[in-house]
Amino acid sequence: MGHLNIVRRGRDDETGAAAVEFAIVLPLLLMLVLGGLDWGYYFFVAQVTTNAAREGARAGSLELVDSATNNAVIATVANYLQRAGLDPNRATVTTPPFLVDGGDTVRVDVVYPAGSLTGFIKVIVPANAHATSEMRRH
Numbered sequence: 001m002g003h004l005n006i007v008r009r010g011r012d013d014e015t016g017a018a019a020v021e022f023a024i025v026l027p028l029l030l031m032l033v034l035g036g037l038d039w040g041y042y043f044f045v046a047q048v049t050t051n052a053a054r055e056g057a058r059a060g061s062l063e064l065v066d067s068a069t070n071n072a073v074i075a076t077v078a079n080y081l082q083r084a085g086l087d088p089n090r091a092t093v094t095t096p097p098f099l100v101d102g103g104d105t106v107r108v109d110v111v112y113p114a115g116s117l118t119g120f121i122k123v124i125v126p127a128n129a130h131a132t133s134e135m136r137r138h
Contacts (some may be wrong), residue, residue, distance in 0.1 A: 034120040046129040052080040053133040060106035083092040
């Protein structure tokens with residue numbers, strides 16, 4: 001009788017295959033994880049910006065119309081952004097024109113730079129969060 005030569009694959013072959021598979025899957029995994037972080041941060045900033053614009057318009061609708069009203073709006077927006085953990089110095093707050101519809105409505109625009117938190121997919125995530133709010137004066 002002759003001897004049978006049995007060829008067994010070693011664990012080294014399996015380790016090499018796992019490394020190749022991981023190298024193929026890694027870019028997709030990174031894009032999902034880092035993209036989730038970037039989009040999550042953008043949606044957070046967009047929501048805070050929307051609420052800050054709403055609070056600014058509310059503050060403006062309760063004040064008398066003068067230059068102090070504009071300062072009250074800007075201070076309210078800055079305070080809201082700061083309480084949410086964002087830097088109010090990075091925001092652009094405008095009230096163009098401050099009163100619309102014959103002086104019955106206050107409009108506030110807030111723009112805050114959001115962009116990519118990780119820098120991985122900064123082309124896809126919007127660079128700024130923009131919100132506009134209008135309220136009738138009381």
